[in-house]
Amino acid sequence: MTAWLNTIAQGVLVGGLYAMFAAGLSLIFGVMKLVNIAHGDLIVLAAYVALMVTDALGLNPILSLIVVVPVMATVGYLLQRGLLNRALGEDILPPLLVTFGLSVILQNGLLQLFSADSRRLQAGGLDVASVKLAEGLSLGVLPLLQFALAVLVIAGLHWLFYHTRLGRAFRAVSDDPRVAQLMGLDNRHVFGLAMALSLAIVAVAGVFLAVRTNFDPATGPARLIFGFEAVIIGGLSSLWGTLVGGILLGVVQAIGAEIDPGWQVLAGHVAFLAVLAIRPQGLLGGARR
Template identity: 45%
Template structure:
Protein backbone atom coordinates (compact mmCIF):
# COMPACT_ATOMS: atom_id res chain seq x y z
CA UNK A 1 0.00 0.00 0.00
CA UNK A 2 2.89 2.35 0.75
CA UNK A 3 4.20 1.88 -2.77
CA UNK A 4 0.81 2.80 -4.29
CA UNK A 5 0.65 5.96 -2.18
CA UNK A 6 4.15 7.08 -3.14
CA UNK A 7 3.63 6.32 -6.83
CA UNK A 8 0.25 8.05 -6.73
CA UNK A 9 1.75 11.21 -5.25
CA UNK A 10 4.49 11.26 -7.87
CA UNK A 11 1.97 10.67 -10.66
CA UNK A 12 -0.04 13.54 -9.20
CA UNK A 13 2.97 15.77 -9.75
CA UNK A 14 2.75 15.13 -13.49
CA UNK A 15 -0.98 15.81 -13.51
CA UNK A 16 -0.39 19.07 -11.62
CA UNK A 17 2.26 20.01 -14.18
CA UNK A 18 0.01 19.33 -17.16
CA UNK A 19 -2.91 21.12 -15.44
CA UNK A 20 -0.87 24.16 -14.39
CA UNK A 21 -1.31 26.09 -17.64
CA UNK A 22 -5.00 25.19 -17.92
CA UNK A 23 -5.67 26.47 -14.41
CA UNK A 24 -3.54 29.59 -14.92
CA UNK A 25 -5.33 30.59 -18.13
CA UNK A 26 -8.73 30.05 -16.55
CA UNK A 27 -7.80 32.11 -13.50
CA UNK A 28 -6.62 35.03 -15.67
CA UNK A 29 -8.92 35.03 -18.71
CA UNK A 30 -11.76 32.74 -17.59
CA UNK A 31 -11.18 30.62 -20.70
CA UNK A 32 -11.15 26.82 -20.73
CA UNK A 33 -8.48 26.11 -23.33
CA UNK A 34 -9.57 22.95 -25.15
CA UNK A 35 -6.37 23.06 -27.20
CA UNK A 36 -4.27 22.67 -24.04
CA UNK A 37 -3.43 18.99 -24.55
CA UNK A 38 -2.75 19.41 -28.27
CA UNK A 39 -0.39 22.30 -27.58
CA UNK A 40 1.53 20.13 -25.08
CA UNK A 41 1.87 17.42 -27.73
CA UNK A 42 2.97 20.01 -30.29
CA UNK A 43 5.68 21.16 -27.85
CA UNK A 44 6.80 17.55 -27.43
CA UNK A 45 7.05 17.15 -31.21
CA UNK A 46 9.01 20.39 -31.50
CA UNK A 47 11.53 19.19 -28.92
CA UNK A 48 11.67 15.79 -30.64
CA UNK A 49 12.43 17.34 -34.03
CA UNK A 50 15.13 19.58 -32.59
CA UNK A 51 16.68 16.66 -30.72
CA UNK A 52 16.46 13.89 -33.32
CA UNK A 53 16.80 15.77 -36.59
CA UNK A 54 18.73 18.91 -35.67
CA UNK A 55 20.89 16.91 -33.21
CA UNK A 56 20.73 19.61 -30.54
CA UNK A 57 21.26 18.77 -26.86
CA UNK A 58 18.05 18.48 -24.87
CA UNK A 59 18.61 21.67 -22.87
CA UNK A 60 19.04 23.65 -26.10
CA UNK A 61 15.91 22.03 -27.56
CA UNK A 62 13.99 23.06 -24.47
CA UNK A 63 15.16 26.69 -24.64
CA UNK A 64 14.24 26.98 -28.33
CA UNK A 65 10.87 25.31 -27.72
CA UNK A 66 10.08 27.65 -24.82
CA UNK A 67 10.81 30.69 -26.98
CA UNK A 68 8.76 29.39 -29.92
CA UNK A 69 5.79 28.36 -27.77
CA UNK A 70 5.81 31.64 -25.84
CA UNK A 71 5.54 33.55 -29.12
CA UNK A 72 2.80 31.14 -30.20
CA UNK A 73 0.92 31.85 -26.98
CA UNK A 74 1.15 35.59 -27.57
CA UNK A 75 -0.14 35.18 -31.14
CA UNK A 76 -2.96 32.83 -30.14
CA UNK A 77 -4.20 35.38 -27.61
CA UNK A 78 -3.91 38.40 -29.90
CA UNK A 79 -5.17 36.78 -33.11
CA UNK A 80 -7.71 34.21 -31.87
CA UNK A 81 -8.79 34.51 -28.24
CA UNK A 82 -8.93 38.28 -28.00
CA UNK A 83 -11.00 38.59 -31.16
CA UNK A 84 -13.31 35.66 -30.39
CA UNK A 85 -13.96 37.02 -26.87
CA UNK A 86 -15.90 39.87 -28.47
CA UNK A 87 -18.53 37.35 -29.53
CA UNK A 88 -19.34 36.17 -26.02
CA UNK A 89 -18.05 33.59 -23.53
CA UNK A 90 -18.75 30.52 -25.67
CA UNK A 91 -16.89 31.56 -28.82
CA UNK A 92 -13.34 31.49 -27.28
CA UNK A 93 -13.95 27.93 -26.07
CA UNK A 94 -15.13 26.88 -29.53
CA UNK A 95 -12.11 28.63 -31.02
CA UNK A 96 -9.72 26.61 -28.88
CA UNK A 97 -11.57 23.43 -29.88
CA UNK A 98 -11.05 24.33 -33.53
CA UNK A 99 -7.40 25.15 -32.83
CA UNK A 100 -7.00 21.72 -31.25
CA UNK A 101 -8.37 20.03 -34.38
CA UNK A 102 -6.01 22.04 -36.60
CA UNK A 103 -2.97 21.17 -34.48
CA UNK A 104 -3.78 17.46 -34.29
CA UNK A 105 -4.41 17.09 -38.02
CA UNK A 106 -1.34 19.13 -38.91
CA UNK A 107 0.81 16.90 -36.70
CA UNK A 108 -0.74 13.78 -38.23
CA UNK A 109 -0.10 15.12 -41.73
CA UNK A 110 3.53 15.82 -40.89
CA UNK A 111 4.49 12.89 -38.65
CA UNK A 112 1.90 10.18 -39.28
CA UNK A 113 0.45 7.90 -36.63
CA UNK A 114 3.76 6.47 -35.36
CA UNK A 115 4.47 7.06 -31.69
CA UNK A 116 7.50 9.08 -30.62
CA UNK A 117 9.44 9.43 -27.37
CA UNK A 118 12.17 11.58 -25.83
CA UNK A 119 13.44 8.71 -23.66
CA UNK A 120 16.52 8.24 -25.83
CA UNK A 121 17.53 11.85 -25.19
CA UNK A 122 17.70 11.39 -21.41
CA UNK A 123 19.43 8.02 -21.20
CA UNK A 124 19.26 6.24 -17.85
CA UNK A 125 16.98 8.89 -16.35
CA UNK A 126 14.02 7.37 -18.20
CA UNK A 127 14.16 4.18 -16.15
CA UNK A 128 16.63 4.63 -13.25
CA UNK A 129 15.38 4.73 -9.66
CA UNK A 130 16.40 5.03 -6.01
CA UNK A 131 15.96 2.15 -3.60
CA UNK A 132 14.43 3.24 -0.30
CA UNK A 133 14.20 1.27 2.95
CA UNK A 134 11.60 -1.46 2.88
CA UNK A 135 12.26 -2.47 -0.71
CA UNK A 136 10.54 0.63 -2.11
CA UNK A 137 11.79 1.93 -5.46
CA UNK A 138 11.21 5.52 -6.52
CA UNK A 139 11.88 6.55 -10.11
CA UNK A 140 14.24 9.48 -10.62
CA UNK A 141 12.19 10.91 -13.48
CA UNK A 142 8.88 10.96 -11.52
CA UNK A 143 10.65 12.69 -8.63
CA UNK A 144 12.10 15.26 -11.05
CA UNK A 145 8.64 15.86 -12.52
CA UNK A 146 7.09 16.30 -9.07
CA UNK A 147 9.78 18.74 -7.95
CA UNK A 148 9.42 20.66 -11.21
CA UNK A 149 5.66 20.91 -10.68
CA UNK A 150 6.10 22.29 -7.14
CA UNK A 151 8.77 24.77 -8.24
CA UNK A 152 6.72 25.90 -11.23
CA UNK A 153 3.54 26.41 -9.20
CA UNK A 154 5.46 28.22 -6.47
CA UNK A 155 7.18 30.39 -9.06
CA UNK A 156 3.88 31.36 -10.66
CA UNK A 157 2.40 32.14 -7.26
CA UNK A 158 5.37 34.33 -6.33
CA UNK A 159 5.22 36.05 -9.71
CA UNK A 160 1.53 36.83 -9.25
CA UNK A 161 2.08 38.09 -5.70
CA UNK A 162 5.29 40.11 -5.86
CA UNK A 163 5.99 41.28 -9.42
CA UNK A 164 4.56 44.20 -11.35
CA UNK A 165 3.32 42.03 -14.21
CA UNK A 166 1.85 39.60 -11.67
CA UNK A 167 -0.15 42.35 -10.02
CA UNK A 168 -1.29 43.55 -13.43
CA UNK A 169 -2.40 40.01 -14.30
CA UNK A 170 -4.38 39.72 -11.06
CA UNK A 171 -5.96 43.14 -11.56
CA UNK A 172 -6.96 42.27 -15.13
CA UNK A 173 -8.41 38.96 -13.98
CA UNK A 174 -10.55 40.69 -11.36
CA UNK A 175 -11.85 43.57 -13.48
CA UNK A 176 -10.23 44.44 -16.82
CA UNK A 177 -12.27 47.63 -17.22
CA UNK A 178 -11.21 49.03 -13.85
CA UNK A 179 -7.62 47.93 -14.47
CA UNK A 180 -7.69 49.98 -17.66
CA UNK A 181 -8.57 53.09 -15.67
CA UNK A 182 -5.22 52.90 -13.86
CA UNK A 183 -3.21 52.44 -17.06
CA UNK A 184 -3.14 48.65 -17.40
CA UNK A 185 -3.51 47.42 -20.99
CA UNK A 186 -5.72 44.36 -20.54
CA UNK A 187 -5.04 43.04 -24.06
CA UNK A 188 -1.27 43.18 -23.51
CA UNK A 189 -1.52 41.61 -20.06
CA UNK A 190 -3.66 38.75 -21.38
CA UNK A 191 -1.16 38.18 -24.19
CA UNK A 192 1.69 37.99 -21.66
CA UNK A 193 -0.37 35.57 -19.55
CA UNK A 194 -0.99 33.41 -22.63
CA UNK A 195 2.76 33.38 -23.36
CA UNK A 196 3.45 32.29 -19.77
CA UNK A 197 0.79 29.60 -20.12
CA UNK A 198 2.47 28.20 -23.24
CA UNK A 199 5.81 28.10 -21.38
CA UNK A 200 4.22 25.85 -18.74
CA UNK A 201 2.66 23.78 -21.53
CA UNK A 202 6.10 23.35 -23.10
CA UNK A 203 7.51 22.05 -19.82
CA UNK A 204 4.60 19.62 -19.53
CA UNK A 205 5.04 18.51 -23.13
CA UNK A 206 8.74 17.83 -22.60
CA UNK A 207 8.04 15.61 -19.61
CA UNK A 208 5.21 13.90 -21.51
CA UNK A 209 7.75 12.88 -24.12
CA UNK A 210 10.22 11.76 -21.45
CA UNK A 211 7.85 9.58 -19.41
CA UNK A 212 5.71 8.07 -22.19
CA UNK A 213 5.21 7.87 -25.92
CA UNK A 214 3.09 10.37 -27.79
CA UNK A 215 1.39 10.67 -31.16
CA UNK A 216 -0.61 13.43 -32.87
CA UNK A 217 -3.86 12.60 -31.06
CA UNK A 218 -2.39 12.21 -27.57
CA UNK A 219 -3.68 15.64 -26.59
CA UNK A 220 -7.22 14.58 -25.62
CA UNK A 221 -6.20 12.31 -22.69
CA UNK A 222 -3.78 14.97 -21.43
CA UNK A 223 -6.54 17.58 -21.57
CA UNK A 224 -8.88 15.26 -19.68
CA UNK A 225 -6.37 14.61 -16.89
CA UNK A 226 -5.54 18.31 -16.69
CA UNK A 227 -9.21 19.25 -16.52
CA UNK A 228 -9.93 16.70 -13.79
CA UNK A 229 -6.95 17.81 -11.69
CA UNK A 230 -7.98 21.46 -12.06
CA UNK A 231 -11.58 20.83 -11.06
CA UNK A 232 -10.69 18.58 -8.15
CA UNK A 233 -8.28 21.16 -6.77
CA UNK A 234 -10.49 24.15 -7.52
CA UNK A 235 -10.55 25.77 -10.95
CA UNK A 236 -8.18 28.72 -11.09
CA UNK A 237 -6.23 27.80 -7.93
CA UNK A 238 -2.54 27.07 -8.49
CA UNK A 239 -1.93 25.26 -5.20
CA UNK A 240 -5.29 23.58 -5.61
CA UNK A 241 -4.01 22.21 -8.91
CA UNK A 242 -1.22 20.41 -7.07
CA UNK A 243 -3.66 19.00 -4.56
CA UNK A 244 -6.04 17.96 -7.33
CA UNK A 245 -3.27 16.24 -9.25
CA UNK A 246 -2.18 14.29 -6.18
CA UNK A 247 -5.76 13.23 -5.41
CA UNK A 248 -6.25 12.10 -9.00
CA UNK A 249 -2.93 10.24 -9.04
CA UNK A 250 -3.69 8.47 -5.75
CA UNK A 251 -7.12 7.43 -6.99
CA UNK A 252 -5.71 5.99 -10.21
CA UNK A 253 -2.85 4.04 -8.64
CA UNK A 254 -5.06 2.63 -5.89
CA UNK A 255 -7.70 1.71 -8.46
CA UNK A 256 -5.10 -0.01 -10.65
CA UNK A 257 -3.99 -2.11 -7.67
CA UNK A 258 -7.54 -3.43 -7.30
CA UNK A 259 -8.36 -4.13 -10.96
CA UNK A 260 -6.54 -3.67 -14.28
CA UNK A 261 -9.34 -1.37 -15.48
CA UNK A 262 -9.45 0.52 -12.22
CA UNK A 263 -6.77 3.03 -13.22
CA UNK A 264 -9.06 5.24 -15.27
CA UNK A 265 -12.34 4.26 -13.62
CA UNK A 266 -11.16 5.22 -10.14
CA UNK A 267 -9.81 8.56 -11.33
CA UNK A 268 -13.01 9.45 -13.17
CA UNK A 269 -15.08 8.25 -10.21
CA UNK A 270 -13.24 10.47 -7.72
CA UNK A 271 -13.56 13.39 -10.11
CA UNK A 272 -17.34 12.94 -10.39
CA UNK A 273 -17.77 12.49 -6.62
CA UNK A 274 -15.84 15.68 -5.86
CA UNK A 275 -17.64 17.56 -8.62
CA UNK A 276 -21.08 16.66 -7.26
CA UNK A 277 -19.92 17.37 -3.69
CA UNK A 278 -18.78 20.81 -4.82
CA UNK A 279 -22.19 21.52 -6.31
CA UNK A 280 -23.85 20.63 -3.02
CA UNK A 281 -21.25 22.21 -0.72
CA UNK A 282 -19.60 25.22 -2.43
CA UNK A 283 -17.18 25.77 0.49
CA UNK A 284 -15.32 22.62 -0.58
CA UNK A 285 -13.99 24.46 -3.64
CA UNK A 286 -11.08 26.09 -1.82
CA UNK A 287 -10.30 23.30 0.65
CA UNK A 288 -7.47 21.53 -1.30
CA UNK A 289 -5.66 24.82 -1.89
CA UNK A 290 -5.97 25.76 1.80
CA UNK A 291 -4.49 22.41 2.87
CA UNK A 292 -1.54 22.79 0.47
CA UNK A 293 -0.86 26.35 1.65
CA UNK A 294 -0.94 25.28 5.29
CA UNK A 295 1.49 22.46 4.57
CA UNK A 296 3.84 24.83 2.74
CA UNK A 297 3.71 27.30 5.60
CA UNK A 298 4.46 24.60 8.15
Protein backbone atom coordinates in the same frame (compact mmCIF):
# COMPACT_ATOMS: atom_id res chain seq x y z
CA MET B 1 2.19 -3.16 1.99
CA THR B 2 5.31 -1.78 0.32
CA ALA B 3 3.68 -2.58 -3.02
CA TRP B 4 0.86 -0.18 -2.14
CA LEU B 5 3.29 2.39 -0.80
CA ASN B 6 5.11 2.13 -4.09
CA THR B 7 1.87 2.58 -6.04
CA ILE B 8 0.94 5.66 -4.06
CA ALA B 9 4.41 7.14 -4.41
CA GLN B 10 4.31 6.67 -8.18
CA GLY B 11 0.86 8.25 -8.24
CA VAL B 12 2.06 11.27 -6.30
CA LEU B 13 4.92 11.78 -8.75
CA VAL B 14 2.64 11.50 -11.81
CA GLY B 15 0.40 13.96 -10.01
CA GLY B 16 3.14 16.55 -10.43
CA LEU B 17 2.75 16.25 -14.19
CA TYR B 18 -1.02 16.60 -13.91
CA ALA B 19 -0.53 19.65 -11.71
CA MET B 20 1.49 21.25 -14.51
CA PHE B 21 -1.28 20.46 -17.00
CA ALA B 22 -3.70 22.05 -14.56
CA ALA B 23 -1.64 25.12 -13.69
CA GLY B 24 -1.51 26.32 -17.29
CA LEU B 25 -5.24 25.80 -17.71
CA SER B 26 -6.10 27.46 -14.43
CA LEU B 27 -3.85 30.46 -15.11
CA ILE B 28 -5.65 31.23 -18.35
CA PHE B 29 -9.07 30.83 -16.83
CA GLY B 30 -8.06 33.01 -13.89
CA VAL B 31 -6.79 35.89 -16.00
CA MET B 32 -9.24 35.95 -18.89
CA LYS B 33 -12.03 33.45 -18.11
CA LEU B 34 -10.99 31.43 -21.14
CA VAL B 35 -11.29 27.66 -21.09
CA ASN B 36 -8.75 26.47 -23.59
CA ILE B 37 -10.02 23.23 -25.11
CA ALA B 38 -6.84 22.98 -27.17
CA HIS B 39 -4.72 22.92 -23.98
CA GLY B 40 -4.05 19.19 -24.20
CA ASP B 41 -3.18 19.38 -27.88
CA LEU B 42 -0.74 22.19 -27.13
CA ILE B 43 0.92 19.91 -24.57
CA VAL B 44 1.29 17.28 -27.28
CA LEU B 45 2.53 19.96 -29.69
CA ALA B 46 5.23 20.81 -27.14
CA ALA B 47 6.16 17.14 -26.99
CA TYR B 48 6.62 17.09 -30.78
CA VAL B 49 8.62 20.31 -30.70
CA ALA B 50 10.87 18.65 -28.13
CA LEU B 51 11.14 15.63 -30.42
CA MET B 52 12.24 17.82 -33.32
CA VAL B 53 14.67 19.78 -31.18
CA THR B 54 16.30 16.66 -29.72
CA ASP B 55 16.51 15.08 -33.17
CA ALA B 56 17.95 18.17 -34.81
CA LEU B 57 20.36 19.28 -32.09
CA GLY B 58 21.07 15.94 -30.45
CA LEU B 59 20.20 17.42 -27.08
CA ASN B 60 19.09 15.56 -24.02
CA PRO B 61 15.30 16.05 -23.76
CA ILE B 62 15.64 17.79 -20.42
CA LEU B 63 18.10 20.25 -21.95
CA SER B 64 15.75 20.76 -24.89
CA LEU B 65 13.59 22.77 -22.48
CA ILE B 66 15.93 25.68 -23.14
CA VAL B 67 14.52 25.78 -26.68
CA VAL B 68 11.02 24.35 -26.23
CA VAL B 69 9.94 26.74 -23.48
CA PRO B 70 10.63 29.97 -25.36
CA VAL B 71 9.24 28.51 -28.59
CA MET B 72 5.97 27.56 -26.92
CA ALA B 73 5.76 30.86 -25.06
CA THR B 74 6.09 32.68 -28.38
CA VAL B 75 3.43 30.44 -29.90
CA GLY B 76 1.19 31.32 -26.96
CA TYR B 77 1.67 35.06 -27.30
CA LEU B 78 1.04 35.02 -31.03
CA LEU B 79 -1.94 32.70 -30.68
CA GLN B 80 -3.51 35.03 -28.15
CA ARG B 81 -2.85 38.24 -30.07
CA GLY B 82 -3.67 36.80 -33.47
CA LEU B 83 -6.68 34.63 -32.68
CA LEU B 84 -7.95 34.21 -29.15
CA ASN B 85 -8.25 37.91 -28.24
CA ARG B 86 -10.75 38.24 -31.06
CA ALA B 87 -12.93 35.54 -29.54
CA LEU B 88 -13.05 36.94 -25.99
CA GLY B 89 -16.16 38.79 -24.87
CA GLU B 90 -19.37 38.49 -22.93
CA ASP B 91 -20.46 35.37 -24.79
CA ILE B 92 -18.75 32.14 -23.71
CA LEU B 93 -19.45 30.40 -26.99
CA PRO B 94 -16.82 31.97 -29.32
CA PRO B 95 -13.73 31.21 -27.20
CA LEU B 96 -14.99 27.71 -26.55
CA LEU B 97 -15.66 26.94 -30.18
CA VAL B 98 -12.54 28.65 -31.44
CA THR B 99 -10.32 26.63 -29.10
CA PHE B 100 -12.29 23.52 -30.02
CA GLY B 101 -11.62 24.19 -33.69
CA LEU B 102 -7.98 24.85 -32.84
CA SER B 103 -7.83 21.50 -31.09
CA VAL B 104 -9.07 19.70 -34.21
CA ILE B 105 -6.61 21.64 -36.38
CA LEU B 106 -3.67 20.84 -34.09
CA GLN B 107 -4.50 17.14 -33.85
CA ASN B 108 -4.85 16.74 -37.59
CA GLY B 109 -1.88 18.95 -38.35
CA LEU B 110 0.33 16.79 -36.13
CA LEU B 111 -1.14 13.71 -37.75
CA GLN B 112 -0.28 15.12 -41.16
CA LEU B 113 3.30 15.94 -40.13
CA PHE B 114 4.21 13.07 -37.86
CA SER B 115 1.73 10.24 -38.70
CA ALA B 116 -0.25 8.39 -36.06
CA ASP B 117 2.79 6.42 -34.82
CA SER B 118 3.49 6.49 -31.11
CA ARG B 119 6.66 8.35 -30.19
CA ARG B 120 8.75 8.65 -27.10
CA LEU B 121 11.80 10.66 -26.11
CA GLN B 122 14.85 8.87 -24.73
CA ALA B 123 16.47 10.64 -21.82
CA GLY B 124 19.74 8.77 -22.11
CA GLY B 125 19.87 6.66 -18.94
CA LEU B 126 18.07 9.22 -16.86
CA ASP B 127 14.80 7.44 -17.57
CA VAL B 128 15.94 4.22 -15.91
CA ALA B 129 17.91 5.69 -13.00
CA SER B 130 16.22 5.41 -9.64
CA VAL B 131 16.69 6.08 -5.97
CA LYS B 132 16.04 3.27 -3.54
CA LEU B 133 14.25 4.54 -0.45
CA ALA B 134 13.54 1.21 1.25
CA GLU B 135 13.23 -2.45 0.45
CA GLY B 136 10.80 -2.64 -2.47
CA LEU B 137 10.34 1.11 -2.63
CA SER B 138 12.39 2.93 -5.21
CA LEU B 139 11.57 6.08 -7.10
CA GLY B 140 12.74 6.99 -10.57
CA VAL B 141 15.05 9.96 -10.84
CA LEU B 142 13.08 11.35 -13.74
CA PRO B 143 9.68 11.27 -11.98
CA LEU B 144 11.31 12.86 -8.93
CA LEU B 145 12.83 15.58 -11.09
CA GLN B 146 9.49 16.13 -12.75
CA PHE B 147 7.69 16.39 -9.42
CA ALA B 148 10.27 18.81 -8.05
CA LEU B 149 9.90 20.91 -11.17
CA ALA B 150 6.12 20.89 -10.82
CA VAL B 151 6.36 22.18 -7.26
CA LEU B 152 8.84 24.78 -8.45
CA VAL B 153 6.56 25.86 -11.30
CA ILE B 154 3.58 26.30 -8.99
CA ALA B 155 5.63 28.06 -6.33
CA GLY B 156 7.05 30.28 -9.05
CA LEU B 157 3.60 31.07 -10.40
CA HIS B 158 2.41 31.90 -6.91
CA TRP B 159 5.34 34.25 -6.41
CA LEU B 160 4.77 35.83 -9.79
CA PHE B 161 1.08 36.36 -9.13
CA TYR B 162 1.46 37.92 -5.70
CA HIS B 163 4.87 39.61 -5.72
CA THR B 164 5.54 41.02 -9.18
CA ARG B 165 4.25 43.82 -11.38
CA LEU B 166 3.14 41.32 -13.98
CA GLY B 167 1.19 39.31 -11.43
CA ARG B 168 -0.47 42.48 -10.19
CA ALA B 169 -1.44 43.27 -13.77
CA PHE B 170 -2.83 39.73 -14.22
CA ARG B 171 -4.99 40.10 -11.13
CA ALA B 172 -6.15 43.60 -12.03
CA VAL B 173 -7.14 42.59 -15.56
CA SER B 174 -8.92 39.56 -14.17
CA ASP B 175 -10.83 41.68 -11.62
CA ASP B 176 -11.94 44.47 -13.93
CA PRO B 177 -10.58 44.60 -17.48
CA ARG B 178 -12.23 47.95 -18.17
CA VAL B 179 -10.73 49.78 -15.24
CA ALA B 180 -7.40 48.03 -15.80
CA GLN B 181 -7.11 49.99 -19.06
CA LEU B 182 -7.27 53.19 -17.01
CA MET B 183 -4.07 52.04 -15.33
CA GLY B 184 -2.34 52.02 -18.69
CA LEU B 185 -2.66 48.28 -19.11
CA ASP B 186 -3.23 47.01 -22.63
CA ASN B 187 -5.47 44.02 -21.95
CA ARG B 188 -4.65 42.35 -25.25
CA HIS B 189 -0.95 42.43 -24.37
CA VAL B 190 -1.55 41.25 -20.81
CA PHE B 191 -3.67 38.36 -22.12
CA GLY B 192 -0.89 37.57 -24.58
CA LEU B 193 1.63 37.40 -21.75
CA ALA B 194 -0.69 35.17 -19.72
CA MET B 195 -1.04 32.76 -22.64
CA ALA B 196 2.73 32.85 -23.19
CA LEU B 197 3.24 31.93 -19.56
CA SER B 198 0.63 29.19 -19.77
CA LEU B 199 2.33 27.66 -22.80
CA ALA B 200 5.73 27.94 -21.15
CA ILE B 201 4.34 25.67 -18.43
CA VAL B 202 2.75 23.52 -21.14
CA ALA B 203 6.23 23.18 -22.67
CA VAL B 204 7.71 21.82 -19.45
CA ALA B 205 4.76 19.45 -19.07
CA GLY B 206 5.01 18.38 -22.71
CA VAL B 207 8.70 17.50 -22.47
CA PHE B 208 8.18 15.38 -19.38
CA LEU B 209 5.14 13.75 -20.93
CA ALA B 210 7.26 12.84 -23.94
CA VAL B 211 9.98 11.30 -21.85
CA ARG B 212 7.71 9.36 -19.54
CA THR B 213 5.06 7.94 -21.86
CA ASN B 214 4.33 7.22 -25.47
CA PHE B 215 2.48 9.97 -27.24
CA ASP B 216 0.76 10.42 -30.58
CA PRO B 217 -1.31 13.23 -32.14
CA ALA B 218 -4.54 11.94 -30.57
CA THR B 219 -3.33 12.01 -26.95
CA GLY B 220 -4.09 15.68 -26.34
CA PRO B 221 -7.72 15.55 -25.19
CA ALA B 222 -6.93 13.14 -22.38
CA ARG B 223 -4.24 15.57 -21.10
CA LEU B 224 -6.78 18.38 -21.18
CA ILE B 225 -9.20 16.25 -19.18
CA PHE B 226 -6.58 15.26 -16.58
CA GLY B 227 -5.56 18.87 -16.15
CA PHE B 228 -9.18 19.94 -15.91
CA GLU B 229 -9.94 17.26 -13.33
CA ALA B 230 -6.97 18.36 -11.25
CA VAL B 231 -8.22 21.97 -11.38
CA ILE B 232 -11.73 21.03 -10.23
CA ILE B 233 -10.55 18.55 -7.58
CA GLY B 234 -8.11 21.08 -6.16
CA GLY B 235 -10.45 24.06 -6.27
CA LEU B 236 -10.98 26.59 -9.02
CA SER B 237 -9.25 29.66 -7.73
CA SER B 238 -6.32 28.10 -5.95
CA LEU B 239 -2.86 27.62 -7.47
CA TRP B 240 -1.72 25.24 -4.75
CA GLY B 241 -5.04 23.49 -5.26
CA THR B 242 -3.88 22.40 -8.69
CA LEU B 243 -0.96 20.59 -7.07
CA VAL B 244 -3.22 18.90 -4.52
CA GLY B 245 -5.70 18.04 -7.26
CA GLY B 246 -2.97 16.69 -9.53
CA ILE B 247 -1.51 14.52 -6.77
CA LEU B 248 -4.90 13.18 -5.77
CA LEU B 249 -5.74 12.37 -9.37
CA GLY B 250 -2.38 10.67 -9.85
CA VAL B 251 -2.80 8.55 -6.72
CA VAL B 252 -6.37 7.53 -7.52
CA GLN B 253 -5.35 6.56 -11.06
CA ALA B 254 -2.38 4.56 -9.75
CA ILE B 255 -4.59 2.69 -7.27
CA GLY B 256 -7.19 2.06 -9.98
CA ALA B 257 -4.52 0.70 -12.29
CA GLU B 258 -3.18 -1.55 -9.53
CA ILE B 259 -6.61 -3.16 -9.15
CA ASP B 260 -7.28 -3.50 -12.88
CA PRO B 261 -5.31 -1.83 -15.68
CA GLY B 262 -8.59 -0.89 -17.39
CA TRP B 263 -9.65 1.15 -14.36
CA GLN B 264 -6.73 3.59 -14.24
CA VAL B 265 -8.35 6.48 -16.09
CA LEU B 266 -11.87 5.55 -15.04
CA ALA B 267 -10.91 5.72 -11.36
CA GLY B 268 -9.66 9.27 -11.92
CA HIS B 269 -12.92 10.26 -13.61
CA VAL B 270 -14.94 8.76 -10.79
CA ALA B 271 -12.90 10.67 -8.21
CA PHE B 272 -13.51 13.85 -10.19
CA LEU B 273 -17.27 13.22 -10.38
CA ALA B 274 -17.35 12.41 -6.68
CA VAL B 275 -15.66 15.71 -5.81
CA LEU B 276 -18.08 17.51 -8.09
CA ALA B 277 -21.05 15.85 -6.40
CA ILE B 278 -19.87 16.25 -2.81
CA ARG B 279 -17.66 19.34 -2.77
CA PRO B 280 -18.09 21.26 -6.04
CA GLN B 281 -15.85 24.11 -4.88
CA GLY B 282 -12.94 21.64 -4.78
CA LEU B 283 -10.76 20.56 -1.91
CA LEU B 284 -8.90 23.85 -1.44
CA GLY B 285 -11.56 26.07 -2.99
CA GLY B 286 -12.49 28.59 -0.37
CA ALA B 287 -14.92 31.44 -0.17
CA ARG B 288 -12.90 33.60 -2.55
CA ARG B 289 -14.68 34.16 -5.85
